[in-house]
Amino acid sequence: MAVDVGGTETKAALVAGTPERVVAVEQRRRGTPRGVDGPSTAEAVVDLVVDVVDALRPTAEHGIDAVGVVVPGVVDEREGIGVYSTNLGWNDFPFRDLIAERTGLTVAFGHDVRAGGLAECRMGAARGLRNAVIMPIGTGIAGALVLDGRIYGGGGYAGEVGHVDVGHGDPCGCGQTGCVEVRASSGGIARRFTERTGVRVGGAAEVAAMVRAGDDDAAVVWDEAIDALARGIVVLAGVLGPEAVVLGGGLALSGDLLVAPLGKKLDGLITFQRRPELRLAALGDEAGCLGAALLAIDELEGS
Amino acid sequence: MAVDVGGTETKAALVAGTPERVVAVEQRRRGTPRGVDGPSTAEAVVDLVVDVVDALRPTAEHGIDAVGVVVPGVVDEREGIGVYSTNLGWNDFPFRDLIAERTGLTVAFGHDVRAGGLAECRMGAARGLRNAVIMPIGTGIAGALVLDGRIYGGGGYAGEVGHVDVGHGDPCGCGQTGCVEVRASSGGIARRFTERTGVRVGGAAEVAAMVRAGDDDAAVVWDEAIDALARGIVVLAGVLGPEAVVLGGGLALSGDLLVAPLGKKLDGLITFQRRPELRLAALGDEAGCLGAALLAIDELEGS
Numbered sequence: 027m028a029v030d031v032g033g034t035e036t037k038a039a040l041v042a043g044t045p046e047r048v049v050a051v052e053q054r055r056r057g058t059p060r061g062v063d064g065p066s067t068a069e070a071v072v073d074l075v076v077d078v079v080d081a082l083r084p085t086a087e088h089g090i091d092a093v094g095v096v097v098p099g100v101v102d103e104r105e106g107i108g109v110y111s112t113n114l115g116w117n118d119f120p121f122r123d124l125i126a127e128r129t130g131l132t133v134a135f136g137h138d139v140r141a142g143g144l145a146e147c148r149m150g151a152a153r154g155l156r157n158a159v160i161m162p163i164g165t166g167i168a169g170a171l172v173l174d175g176r177i178y179g180g181g182g183y184a185g186e187v188g189h190v191d192v193g194h195g196d197p198c199g200c201g202q203t204g205c206v207e208v209r210a211s212s213g214g215i216a217r218r219f220t221e222r223t224g225v226r227v228g229g230a231a232e233v234a235a236m237v238r239a240g241d242d243d244a245a246v247v248w249d250e251a252i253d254a255l256a257r258g259i260v261v262l263a264g265v266l267g268p269e270a271v272v273l274g275g276g277l278a279l280s281g282d283l284l285v286a287p288l289g290k291k292l293d294g295l296i297t298f299q300r301r302p303e304l305r306l307a308a309l310g311d312e313a314g315c316l317g318a319a320l321l322a323i324d325e326l327e328g329s
Numbered sequence: 330m331a332v333d334v335g336g337t338e339t340k341a342a343l344v345a346g347t348p349e350r351v352v353a354v355e356q357r358r359r360g361t362p363r364g365v366d367g368p369s370t371a372e373a374v375v376d377l378v379v380d381v382v383d384a385l386r387p388t389a390e391h392g393i394d395a396v397g398v399v400v401p402g403v404v405d406e407r408e409g410i411g412v413y414s415t416n417l418g419w420n421d422f423p424f425r426d427l428i429a430e431r432t433g434l435t436v437a438f439g440h441d442v443r444a445g446g447l448a449e450c451r452m453g454a455a456r457g458l459r460n461a462v463i464m465p466i467g468t469g470i471a472g473a474l475v476l477d478g479r480i481y482g483g484g485g486y487a488g489e490v491g492h493v494d495v496g497h498g499d500p501c502g503c504g505q506t507g508c509v510e511v512r513a514s515s516g517g518i519a520r521r522f523t524e525r526t527g528v529r530v531g532g533a534a535e536v537a538a539m540v541r542a543g544d545d546d547a548a549v550v551w552d553e554a555i556d557a558l559a560r561g562i563v564v565l566a567g568v569l570g571p572e573a574v575v576l577g578g579g580l581a582l583s584g585d586l587l588v589a590p591l592g593k594k595l596d597g598l599i600t601f602q603r604r605p606e607l608r609l610a611a612l613g614d615e616a617g618c619l620g621a622a623l624l625a626i627d628e629l630e631g632s
Contacts, residue, residue, distance in 0.1 A: 181570060
C-alpha cells in the first residue's frame with residue numbers, strides 16, 4: 027500500500043508491482059486531517075493511515091505486504107521521522123515506528139517530493155538516467171536529486187532548489203532574497219501578474235493562456251520566471267551535473283511554453299557545465315503515491 | 330601506489346594501509362611533463378606514471394598490488410577516461426586502460442579533487458560524516474561532494490562550486506559573471522588587491538597578513554571574499570544540506586581569519602537551511618595522493 031500525505035489532500039492506493047514499476051489497483055482520496063497543533067495533526071495523520079489501510083485491506087486479494095507513507099516538509103528517511111513541516115506543524119514525530127506498531131505492517135517512510143522523484147526515475151521521465159533533478163513547480167519549487175541512481179536526501183535538508191538566490195533581489199517568505207520560486211513558481215507567477223496589473227488570476231495557467239494570447243504584461247512576468255528558473259538550473263548544472271532536469275507540478279502542464287524558452291535561455295547562460303536535457307514529468311500528481319509504493323517494495327526487498 | 334598528477338607537479342607515493350587509512354611509505358615528486366599538444370601530454374603523463382611505478386617497485390617489500398592515478402579537469406571515473414583538461418589539454422583520453430596495459434597492474438583512475446575529498450572523508454576533517462562538501466581554495470575553487478558517504482562525481486561534471494553565481498557581477502574566465510571564485514579564490518583575492526591598490530602581491534597569504542596588520546584595502550578585499558564564499562555555501566546548504574563544509578587549499582592556511590568571519594556571515598545569511606559546520610582540511614596537499622591510494626585499495630576490494 028502507498029499513502030501520500032499532502033498539505034490538504036491525502037492519496038492512498040493499493041498497489042502491485044516490482045521495484046521497477048508499480049500500478050495502483052485501488053485508490054482512495056481523503057482530506058488531510060488537522061489537529062489543534064502539530065503533534066495532534068501528526069497523530070491524526072497516523073490515524074488516517076491506519077484507517078485507509080483498514081479500508082483497503084479487504085480489497086487486497088493476496089493481503090498487504092507493506093505500506094509506504096510519504097509526507098511533506100523535512101523528513102529523515104533513515105530514522106523514519108517527520109522532522110519538521112511548516113504546513114502541518116509537526117516536529118520530530120516518529121511516524122514510521124508508530125504506523126508499524128498500529129498496522130502490524132512493514133513500513134517505509136519518506137519524503138513526498140523525493141519519493142515522486144524516485145518514481146519518475148524508475149518508471150517515468152528520468153527512467154534510465156543515473157543523475158537527474160526532478161523539480162515539481164507549484165506553490166513553491168522543490169527538488170528531488172537522483173544521484174548515481176539513488177535518491178539523495180541529505181538527512182532531509184537537500185533539494186531546496188526553489189531557494190537558490192538567483193539575484194533578482196525580491197524578498198522571499200523564507201527570509202532570503204532572490205529565490206528562484208519567488209518569480210518562477212506557479213504561485214509566484216500568478217502573484218507577480220496581479221502585482222503588475224491589479225488583475226487577480228486563479229493561477230499560473232491563466233497567465234500562460236494570456237501569454238499565448240499575446241498579453242504583454244503576462245509575457246514580461248513569464249520571461250522573468252523563465253530567467254529565474256534558468257539561472258537556478260545553471261547552478262544545479264555546475265554543482266551536480268545532472269543529465270536531465272525533469273519539470274513537474276502544475277507549471278509543467280504549460281509544456282512547450284515553458285520548455286522552449288527555458289532551453290533557449292539555458293543555452294545562453296551555460297558555458298562549461300554539462301547542459302542538462304529538459305524533460306516534462308510523466309507521472310503527474312500520482313508520482314508521490316507511486317514513489318511511496320516503491321519505497322515499500324524496496325523495504326521488503328531489503329535494499 | 331598512488332600518483333597525483335597536478336598542473337605543474339606530480340606526486341607519487343608507495344602507500345600501505347586499509348580502506349580507512351593509508352600511509353605514504355616512500356614518496357617522489359616530479360614535474361608534470363608537457364607534450365606539444367593535449368594527446369602528447371596525456372601520453373607523456375602515462376610514461377611518467379610507468380616510470381615512477383618502476384622507480385618505486387624495488388622499494389615495495391611485498392610488491393605492488395595496484396596503482397591509483399588521479400588527474401585534474403573533467404574525469405569520468407566509471408570509464409577511466411580523462412574527458413577534458415583546460416590546463417593539460419587532453420580530450421577523452423583512456424588513461425586507466427593504457428596505464429593498466431603498460432604496468433600490468435590493477436589501476437584505479439579518478440579526479441584529483443574528488444580523490445582528495447574521499448581522503449578527507451575517510452581519514453581527515455570530514456571523517457565520520459555522511460554528507461560534506463570539501464572545497465580546496467587555490468587558484469580557483471573546486472568541490473568534492475561526499476553524499477551518503479560516497480564521493481559523487483556526476484559523470485565528471487559535479488562540484489563546480491567556484492562557479493556558482495553569487496551576484497557580484499564581476500566577469501569570470503568561464504564566461505559567466507558573479508562566480509564565487511572571482512572574489513574568493515586565493516588567485517582572485519590577490520588579483521583584486523592588486524587591482525584596487527596597484528600593489529603586486531605574491532598571493533592571498535600576503536593579503537591575509539595585511540588584513541592582520543590592519544590594512545584597510547586588504548580588509549575590504551577580504552570581506553568581499555568572505556561574502557562571496559558565504560553566499561556560495563548557502564547555495565550548497567540549500568541544494569545538498571551537508572553537515573560540514575571543509576575548507577582546504579592554500580586559503581585554508583589563513584585559518585581563523587577565514588573561518589571566524591565566514592561562520593558569522595553564514596549565520597546572517599542562512600534561514601531555514603541546515604547550517605553546515607565549517608572545518609579546515611586536515612591532509613593538506615597530500616589529500617589527492619592519499620585519495621588515489623584509497624581508490625586503488627577500493628578497486629582491489631571490489632567496492
